[in-house]
Structures are given as C-alpha cells and as structure tokens.
Amino acid sequence: DIQMTQSPSTLSASVGDRVTITCRASQSVSGWLAWYQQKPGKAPKLLIYKASSLESGVPSRFNGSGSGTGFTLTISSLQPDDFASYYCQQYNSYPFTFGGGTKVEIK
Amino acid sequence: QVQLQESGPGLVKPSETLSLTCIVSDGSISISTYYWGWIRQPPGKGLEWIGSVHNSGTPYYNPSLKSRVSFSVDTSKSQFSLKLSSVTAADTAMYFCARYSGRLGEPFDIWGQGTMVAVSS
Numbered sequence: 001d002i003q004m005t006q007s008p009s010t011l012s013a014s015v016g017d018r019v020t021i022t023c024r025a026s027q028s029v030s031g032w033l034a035w036y037q038q039k040p041g042k043a044p045k046l047l048i049y050k051a052s053s054l055e056s057g058v059p060s061r062f063n064g065s066g067s068g069t070g071f072t073l074t075i076s077s078l079q080p081d082d083f084a085s086y087y088c089q090q091y092n093s094y095p096f097t098f099g100g101g102t103k104v105e106i107k
Numbered sequence: 108q109v110q111l112q113e114s115g116p117g118l119v120k121p122s123e124t125l126s127l128t129c130i131v132s133d134g135s136i137s138i139s140t141y142y143w144g145w146i147r148q149p150p151g152k153g154l155e156w157i158g159s160v161h162n163s164g165t166p167y168y169n170p171s172l173k174s175r176v177s178f179s180v181d182t183s184k185s186q187f188s189l190k191l192s193s194v195t196a197a198d199t200a201m202y203f204c205a206r207y208s209g210r211l212g213e214p215f216d217i218w219g220q221g222t223m224v225a226v227s228s
Binding site: 036055092098099 | 155158
C-alpha cells in the first residue's frame with residue numbers, strides 16, 4: 001500500500017494568511033493526487049485533482065502543486081470559510097489511500 | 108447534478124453484519140465510466156477507503172478489510188451496497204459512498220452526505 005503522510009496535523013492561522021499543507025507519498029503516485037476539504041459533520045469536498053487542477057467552482061486562492069512523492073496545497077489568503085480539515089488522497093493505484101488530515105484552526 | 112444518499116441502520120451489534128445502501132439519484136450507476144466507492148471515518152479520525160465496485164459487479168477491496176467486505180450493485184434500483192461482517196467497536200464510523208470515473212486516474216468527485224454507524228450491544 002502507498003502511505004500518505006500529511007503535515008502539519010494542525011495549523012493555526014489568521015484570516016488573510018498564506019497557508020501551506022504538505023503531503024508525501026511512500027512511493028511515486030505520479031500526478032494522481034487529490035485534495036479535499038471537510039467541515040465537521042459533512043462529506044469531503046474535492047478541491048484539487050491531478051495534483052494541480054482546480055475543481056470547478058473552487059476559489060482560485062486554492063493551489064496545488066507537486067508530482068511523484070511530494071505535494072503541497074496552498075491557500076493564498078485564508079478566508080473564514082476555509083477553516084476546516086484538509087486531506088490528500090492518492091488514486092494512482094489500489095488501495096486508494098488518504099493522508100491523515102490537516103486541521104486549519106483560527107489563530 | 109447527481110446526488111448520492113446512504114441508508115442503513117445506525118446501530119449494529121458486535122459480531123453482526125453491517126449493511127448499507129447508496130442510492131444514485133440520476134440513474135448514472137448504469138454508465139460504465141463510473142465506479143462507486145465506500146469510505147469511512149471513525150469519530151475524530153481520518154478517512155479510510157473500504158473499497159469500490161463497478162456496475163459490472165467487479166469489486167476492488169482494501170486488503171485490510173477484504174475478508175469481511177462484500178459489494179453488490181442493483182442497476183434496476185440505481186443503488187449499490189456494502190456488507191461488512193463480524194463488526195466490532197472499531198467499525199464505528201461515518202460511512203460515505205462516493206463516485207469516481209474510470210478504474211484509476213480520477214478522484215472521488217461526488218460524495219453522499221454520510222451515515223453514522225455505531226457498533227454496540
């Protein structure tokens with residue numbers, strides 16, 4: 001199985017901050033990496049696919065980059081609606097695996 | 108836009124079988140492009156892929172759960188189902204169904220709202 005490791009697990013930030021979350025794969029997943037946002041009690045929402053492609057309707061302040069084993073999700077200017085948990089997921093091979101998550105909290 | 112809706116008992120006794128169904132609102136379960144997955148999330152923890160099924164019935168399992176999991180598809184009812192046998196407290200979680208396109212190379216783009224299942228006597 002491909003292990004996905006996210007860091008940090010928790011991040012405290014203020015509105016307007018630039019925020020970066022890292023996801024590392026235990027082996028190459030090429031560019032088959034997605035980022036999801038999840039709010040309490042809700043289903044995850046797809047933000048980024050193929051490492052850097054923005055899902056339709058997702059604000060342009062969200063940016064994904066990377067390939068192979070290292071990926072980042074950057075929020076250029078954190079907004080109140082962005083306080084949530086974020087997960088990476090590899091879909092290069094079965095079994096699909098998720099990172100442990102990053103909770104973005106209000107500082 | 109297509110909607111997914113999970114249903115099933117909210118409480119299951121230890122050692123019994125958990126059964127969940129996901130209804131696909133627009134009938135697209137019959138389209139061969141799509142694959143249908145189950146993901147779970149224990150309270151306060153991260154996401155775990157349980158497995159997926161194609162409308163042909165072809166299953167894809169998480170090896171960690173394979174011995175206890177089975178899937179089925181009923182295109183006439185536009186639904187797919189999950190059975191998880193011999194449950195324990197560790198199977199207590201929010202269970203989500205979700206859709207992706209193609210066997211590999213596409214993320215989960217549509218999710219159900221989730222259904223909470225507790226395992227307790």
